[in-house]
Amino acid sequence: MSNVLVVGGAGYIGSHACLALREAGHEVVVYDNFSTGHREAVLGGVLIDGDVRDSEKLKEALRNYRVSVVMHFAALISVEESVSNPIAYYEANVEGTLSLLSAMVDVGVEVMVFSSTAAVYGKPDYSPMLEDHPTRPLNAYGESKLAIERAFPHYERAYGLRISKLRYFNASGADPEGRLGEAHYPETHLIPRAFNAVLGGPPLEIFGENYSTPDGTCLRDFVHVTDLADAHVRVLRRLQDGGDSDVYNVGTGSAYSVREVIQMVEKVTGQEVPTIISPRRIGDPSSLLAASDRIQNELGWTPAHSNLQEIVESAWRWHQTGWHVGATGDTG
Ligand code: UDP
Numbered sequence: 415m416s417n418v419l420v421v422g423g424a425g426y427i428g429s430h431a432c433l434a435l436r437e438a439g440h441e442v443v444v445y446d447n448f449s450t451g452h453r454e455a456v457l458g459g460v461l462i463d464g465d466v467r468d469s470e471k472l473k474e475a476l477r478n479y480r481v482s483v484v485m486h487f488a489a490l491i492s493v494e495e496s497v498s499n500p501i502a503y504y505e506a507n508v509e510g511t512l513s514l515l516s517a518m519v520d521v522g523v524e525v526m527v528f529s530s531t532a533a534v535y536g537k538p539d540y541s542p543m544l545e546d547h548p549t550r551p552l553n554a555y556g557e558s559k560l561a562i563e564r565a566f567p568h569y570e571r572a573y574g575l576r577i578s579k580l581r582y583f584n585a586s587g588a589d590p591e592g593r594l595g596e597a598h599y600p601e602t603h604l605i606p607r608a609f610n611a612v613l614g615g616p617p618l619e620i621f622g623e624n625y626s627t628p629d630g631t632c633l634r635d636f637v638h639v640t641d642l643a644d645a646h647v648r649v650l651r652r653l654q655d656g657g658d659s660d661v662y663n664v665g666t667g668s669a670y671s672v673r674e675v676i677q678m679v680e681k682v683t684g685q686e687v688p689t690i691i692s693p694r695r696i697g698d699p700s701s702l703l704a705a706s707d708r709i710q711n712e713l714g715w716t717p718a719h720s721n722l723q724e725i726v727e728s729a730w731r732w733h734q735t736g737w738h739v740g741a742t743g744d745t746g
Pocket residue numbers: 493584602603604605607618619620621622632633634672695698
């Protein structure tokens with residue numbers, strides 16, 4: 415088993431991946447600057463407080479802990495914020511990853527699993543989308559992830575790196591044992607926002623109800639964070655077994671509308687979700703649906719926990735602990 419540097423390991427998906435890595439027998443070194451991650455989400459292994467743009471600190475971490483593989487989760491992820499503040503998105507997502515790549519090249523670490531996103535595709539030409547669907551991002555978040563994806567083949571050819579990219583659809587849910595969950599400040603994601611509305615926060619804004627979808631609200635492919643974590647462990651194993659760089663969609667192939675998600679939140683919580691209709695959010699595609707046959711066929715991955723009820727139930731169990739309110743990290 416290996417020593418894995420998990421950059422952004424204190425964040426939502428990164429922390430769940432750390433659990434899965436440790437359960438698979440790997441040693442985990444979490445590297446995070448806690449700008450959006452939480453110390454409470456680091457449940458074991460080594461913890462280094464550092465910024466991904468600090469290449470020297472990364473090199474030190476790679477050397478000191480004899481790291482052989484890297485998982486890179488550290489990124490800014492809000493579509494809306496990326497539209498108003500692209501500088502922050504290019505700096506964190508492009509510059510940050512270039513800094514990590516430089517450190518890896520200098521130290522001689524050749525394998526990385528990279529967090530990418532369905533936002534690289536933009537408006538679907540067909541649905542569900544395969545990995546070779548054209549990439550035309552609708553926002554700076556998707557553009558920043560695509561820009562760095564496009565740098566990878568050059569680094570691979572020149573420096574012998576192998577980097578596999580996971581394009582996530584809508585990461586959601588929480589660790590089934592309740593150890594971890596989602597906590598963003600401010601929270602932008604649909605399911606936790608719906609919980610906040612149930613718990614007396616502001617009503618949930620439905621961003622657009624005039625899309626050309628069956629009920630007029632956007633369609634999304636929700637994948638359980640535990641399934642995403644499992645996908646990372648499988649992709650890592652493939653690379654360690656000598657597999658080539660690749661790109662994998664990670665989703666379920668089933669789409670739910672914003673209204674259907676709200677109905678599920680009402681069923682699980684037993685309470686009405688107060689809603690208001692708001693204008694469309696800039697940069698939102700009407701539908702995002704994954705064809706994830708590649709990861710299923712090649713790596714035996716299945717979206718085992720990704721039915722909507724299990725996603726909402728696990729997220730609700732965790733949300734009710736109040737952990738997300740008290741945790742440290744970015745406050746806005
Ligand atoms: N959404 C919404 N109200 C909210 C948050 C999200 O209507 O308060 C919608 C959003 O427009 C999108 C879907 O829910 O169609 C999923 O958004 P989220 O931010 O959870 O994930 P994204 O698809 O941006 O990755």
